[in-house]
Amino acid sequence: MATVSKAALPLSLIDLDRLVAGNVDERKRLVAACRDQGFFYLSLTSDPQLLADWENVLDFMKTYFAKSQQEKMEDSFKSDTHGDALRHDHNLMCDSAVEQHELLNRFVESADRAVGVILRELDIGVSRESSSSFQASHGAGDPSLTTLAMFRYPRQDTLDVGLGHNMHTDLGTLTFLLCQTPGLQVLSNDPPGWHHVAPRPGCAIINVGDTLRYLSGNSLRSAVHRVMPVNQLQEEDRYSIAYFLRAADNIKFIDSMGRSTTAKQWHDEKFDVFRESHEDQAKRPILTGGVESNGALVF
Numbered sequence: 188m189a190t191v192s193k194a195a196l197p198l199s200l201i202d203l204d205r206l207v208a209g210n211v212d213e214r215k216r217l218v219a220a221c222r223d224q225g226f227f228y229l230s231l232t233s234d235p236q237l238l239a240d241w242e243n244v245l246d247f248m249k250t251y252f253a254k255s256q257q258e259k260m261e262d263s264f265k266s267d268t269h270g271d272a273l274r275h276d277h278n279l280m281c282d283s284a285v286e287q288h289e290l291l292n293r294f295v296e297s298a299d300r301a302v303g304v305i306l307r308e309l310d311i312g313v314s315r316e317s318s319s320s321f322q323a324s325h326g327a328g329d330p331s332l333t334t335l336a337m338f339r340y341p342r343q344d345t346l347d348v349g350l351g352h353n354m355h356t357d358l359g360t361l362t363f364l365l366c367q368t369p370g371l372q373v374l375s376n377d378p379p380g381w382h383h384v385a386p387r388p389g390c391a392i393i394n395v396g397d398t399l400r401y402l403s404g405n406s407l408r409s410a411v412h413r414v415m416p417v418n419q420l421q422e423e424d425r426y427s428i429a430y431f432l433r434a435a436d437n438i439k440f441i442d443s444m445g446r447s448t449t450a451k452q453w454h455d456e457k458f459d460v461f462r463e464s465h466e467d468q469a470k471r472p473i474l475t476g477g478v479e480s481n482g483a484l485v486f
Contacts, residue, residue: 196373196382199227200390203234206304217305218312225395225408226373229301229363232389237297241365241428244294244337247287248426252339295335298363298391298430305361305393306432315404324402324450325360329435332454333359340370340414340425350421352414353465356476357396358457359433359450364392366427374411383417397457397476398433398450401440411475443477 199220205213220227231237252259262281284291306321313321325331340351351370364371371384371392384392400409416422436451448456460473468474 191372191381192378192383194382195385196224196226196375198224198384198392200230200387201227201393202230203301203304204230206308209308214308214312217308221309221313221395221399221407223377223408224373224375225410226384226412227393228387228390229305229393230390231301234297237294238389240290240294240297243290244428245367245426247283247290248337248339248428249424251283251337252424252426291335294428295430298335299333299432301391302361302363302393302430302432309399309403309407313403313406315402315406319402321360321399321402324434324438325432326435329437331435332431332433332451334431334433336429336431338425338427338429340416340421340427342422342424343416343420351416353461353468353474354411354413355461355474356409356411356478357394357431358398358454358476359396359431360399360402361432362394362396363430363432364394364427365429366392366425368423368425368427369417370414370421370425371427372413372415374413381413384412396431396433397442397453398438398440400476401442402434402438409476409478411478443472 199216201217201220202213206217217227262283303322303325306325310320310322325333343350354374367386369383369385372381373384374380375382386392394412395407395409397409400407414425414427433454434450436449438450439447440450442448442453457473460468460471472478
């Protein structure tokens, strides 16, 4: 079993403004971060509107999650994701989200612009056999399962073992994560073992997902990660906001089992595995995207 280091994983800090400007050195640092760790910090300090929206979305989440369980269950759509419902169909949104539509939509657009710049720079900086660009796999008018997710890991008082999120790789292209409370851990090769990813003020945490790894011909790293309480129990509510960029539903790639599959098929299959027991999850290389427990790629 991999050890857990008390030291935070040293991640690269990438400056969004320098990427926007097409800075060659910053592009090289971005490519290296996506190849080596698959995780990096993205500085957002030059975007005060986004930072303010981050705080306002957190306030919305705290108000929403304070509702009774019965009230929250009335908002269940019995679906793994609603895709881009924020932009199109209010019938797929709970009343609380409709009331905050302007805020949430502005937040999504800001996150989408940021990951779009990252894709553009990776298109320039990553050499691969495929002639199709990363950006072309994410056409603005193409149906996709790109989504905004808001998570609360509730404070615990009595359980002997803390609850979090089972180890996995993200299924999509890029994850744009905002959090202010520790708990995220990444399985690293160098240094080896599980390492904490410390929240950094004014920064998003970005990570490569399975789809981008496959589209890059496995040159970019989709790292195994999980969420665990820093101490034995979750001592305070932990909130995180994740914008999951996913390729167009019909985009095809070769997965870690050598199959030709589409982005939607990979999404649906991975969510099915999330619902299985840990024993059944371990039988197929879906949850961790074909990455062994030591972080080595399986081919």
